[in-house]
Structures are given as C-alpha cells and as structure tokens.
Amino acid sequence: MELLERKCHHASDMKRVLVSATITEGVERLSHFALRRNIVRIGETQDTFSVPTTLKQHYVMVPVKHRLSVLLSFLRSQLDAGANKIIVFVSTADSTEFLYLLASRLQSPFHRRSYEGKVVTRSRGASMSTKKMVEAATAT
Numbered sequence: 001m002e003l004l005e006r007k008c009h010h011a012s013d014m015k016r017v018l019v020s021a022t023i024t025e026g027v028e029r030l031s032h033f034a035l036r037r038n039i040v041r042i043g044e045t046q047d048t049f050s051v052p053t054t055l056k057q058h059y060v061m062v063p064v065k066h067r068l069s070v071l072l073s074f075l076r077s078q079l080d081a082g083a084n085k086i087i088v089f090v091s092t093a094d095s096t097e098f099l100y101l102l103a104s105r106l107q108s109p110f111h112r113r114s115y116e117g118k119v120v121t122r123s124r125g126a127s128m129s130t131k132k133m134v135e136a137a138t139a140t
Helices: 002-007 025-034 064-080 093-105 130-138
Strands: none
16 A cells, blocks of 8 residues: 555545455454545445345255366256246356356256267466356357
8 A cells, every 4th residue: 555655646635445245354454454534334234134035045065076067957957947046156256257157158048958078178287268268168
C-alpha cells in the first residue's frame, strides 16, 4: 500500500475498496490495515437466513482422480430424475471456470452420445489454459 501511495501523485484522492463475501477475523484485520478512514460497509446485515425446504445437500468422498467423473455422473442422475436447479460449490475460480466451460461445451444437459477417446496430451511443465484444455477434451 505504501509503495502504491508513493507512486500515486494524488494519494489523498486514492480510494481503497475491500470486497468480501464473508467477514472473517482475517478479513477484519486486513480491513484495519488496508483501509484507514471513512470505512463504509455495504450489505452487512444481521438478518437471519433460512434454508429453503426444497434444498437438499449431497456429498460423497471420492479419490481426487475420480471427482470430475463422479460429479458429472451425479449431475446426470439428478437431471434424469427431474431436477431443474442444481448448485455446485467449488473451491477456486479456476474450478468454476473449468466446470462452466465443460458444461457449456456439452450438448443439451449431458446429451447422450458416444465419444471417441480424445486424449489431451502435453509435455510436463507446459501450461495450458483451462479453456484450451476443455476445448481440446471436448473437440469432436
């Protein structure tokens, strides 16, 4: 922050914004460090929330190498059973992007068709974007 202030010609005009879905102790400490004055919290309420009665939570513990196939199989079974809304929580933005790109590349929810074994290979250490991996894996 101090380096940014030194580089900015009008440090007094600089605005700092901290956005968080949850205010944990760590985020609270960071806000006191990063934000100095005129702190405004938007959307912070003490409202209580109730879980919709139709919401069901499912989980299964599987080895990492089987997570994607188990997830897709589970989603398929739920769609076949008539589910019209499904929420999947993942831990990173990259995972979210990967699942979105994968699902958007598949035809009409999990349309059944046979896939010729398309294998994506790359040399060790070579990086490939999530989008390119999904496109290569789902290319027909």
